[in-house]
Amino acid sequence: MKRGMVVALVIVVGATFALLARSGSHSPAEAGLTKVIPIDAAGRETFAPAPPDAKPVMSADEAIATFERTDPDFILPKDATVSLGLYTAAVGDGTFRFDHALAYGLNYELCLPLQHEVPDSVEAPCDFWLFIDANTGEMLEGEEATAGISAG
Amino acid sequence: VLVVGAASLIFLPGFSAQATACPNLAIDFQDEVWAPGANVNAFRAPLVFRKNGSVCSPEGTSSIWIAIQASAGTQNGGISQRGWIHASGLGYCRFWEWNDNLGNPDSDSGVQVQHCGDDADGAVRDLKVAKAYIQAEHIYTYAIYDCGTSGWSTCTLEDAGPDSSNFGNSWGAAAAEVHYGGVLCTDDMLGSQNQQVKWGGADPIQGIKELGGVWDVRPLTYQDRSICGQFVSPTHTDSQFNVYDSNT
Numbered sequence: 001m002k003r004g005m006v007v008a009l010v011i012v013v014g015a016t017f018a019l020l021a022r023s024g025s026h027s028p029a030e031a032g033l034t035k036v037i038p039i040d041a042a043g044r045e046t047f048a049p050a051p052p053d054a055k056p057v058m059s060a061d062e063a064i065a066t067f068e069r070t071d072p073d074f075i076l077p078k079d080a081t082v083s084l085g086l087y088t089a090a091v092g093d094g095t096f097r098f099d100h101a102l103a104y105g106l107n108y109e110l111c112l113p114l115q116h117e118v119p120d121s122v123e124a125p126c127d128f129w130l131f132i133d134a135n136t137g138e139m140l141e142g143e144e145a146t147a148g149i150s151a152g
Numbered sequence: 153v154l155v156v157g158a159a160s161l162i163f164l165p166g167f168s169a170q171a172t173a174c175p176n177l178a179i180d181f182q183d184e185v186w187a188p189g190a191n192v193n194a195f196r197a198p199l200v201f202r203k204n205g206s207v208c209s210p211e212g213t214s215s216i217w218i219a220i221q222a223s224a225g226t227q228n229g230g231i232s233q234r235g236w237i238h239a240s241g242l243g244y245c246r247f248w249e250w251n252d253n254l255g256n257p258d259s260d261s262g263v264q265v266q267h268c269g270d271d272a273d274g275a276v277r278d279l280k281v282a283k284a285y286i287q288a289e290h291i292y293t294y295a296i297y298d299c300g301t302s303g304w305s306t307c308t309l310e311d312a313g314p315d316s317s318n319f320g321n322s323w324g325a326a327a328a329e330v331h332y333g334g335v336l337c338t339d340d341m342l343g344s345q346n347q348q349v350k351w352g353g354a355d356p357i358q359g360i361k362e363l364g365g366v367w368d369v370r371p372l373t374y375q376d377r378s379i380c381g382q383f384v385s386p387t388h389t390d391s392q393f394n395v396y397d398s399n400t
Contacts, residue, residue, distance in 0.1 A: 040261055044311070071269025073243025092293070092312025093286050111211045112239060112263045113177055113331040115249050116221070116231045124211070125262055130242075139269075142242065144262030 066137025205340025
């Protein structure tokens, strides 16, 4: 009986450690959107303030935790900020991949290299956005902000 | 109890060993080029994805893709590409990217990642880049398509891509690319000896040369940057291209 209790205690404590560590990815600071942010240089993607009465199903922490379960390799940087907003991504032919989708936008520094050769003078953009569905926690997409970057 | 707790930490996702730092990125790649002369109208291949290896932190990447790209640019010029990427801190994702002016970031879509964590090792997707007419702007672009896992009949237009008129001459490309840290080739290319990345095969790597033409297998030109000796391509025929990292 005592042995059974010890085993149960070990399992409970181990699971607690696991849960604490799993959510050990901190809560990002809330940035709060006040204006429409153009994301890409071509003007196809934007992130706009959510309407005041927007009621996402998930909190930012819940949405991030859901995404982390799908993508265990994701590492939330300590400098990340989060904003609730409306993500729009135009395909460029008049249709949309996402049209005012209620999303949490995680913004942090990540210099993802362009996946092709570039002249030496060109540096990778370093302003990364990751958009997560605010109702389901599913990833919408992630991208470097290239709007406003000057030529190298 | 502490031992059990520590063991839990070890096996938790996201608690992998510290990745190698990559202060000065360098690029290495291998590719096969479909170059029938003048412009390429469309290019496609089924692509087998592999999840393995490590990339340096914070910005190391390893990717595999197909593309149509300018052949006359000083350093590739315009490009429209679709594939998979292993990116530090993001994991394994689908991606697309395009650029229409000699690689400057202000004319680049930036890397667009999607479905991070969704695809299994060994997944096969049919990927395509093809010229498309954009009615609203009265231009042709090199549009980026994902045709899923069941053939070429149903394709999703991911992005209209760049204006094709900026490309000049173009060719199709199937490529494996790695951005690793500095002098040492510390990043792993996707694929291992027994589980290789593969373009084509039973359904080959194909292109269309002229607008309105038919899908066609043509001679492919194999290029190996050969900076990182562990990146291997045992198969580079006209219809199939395999690569893997011999260190994994």
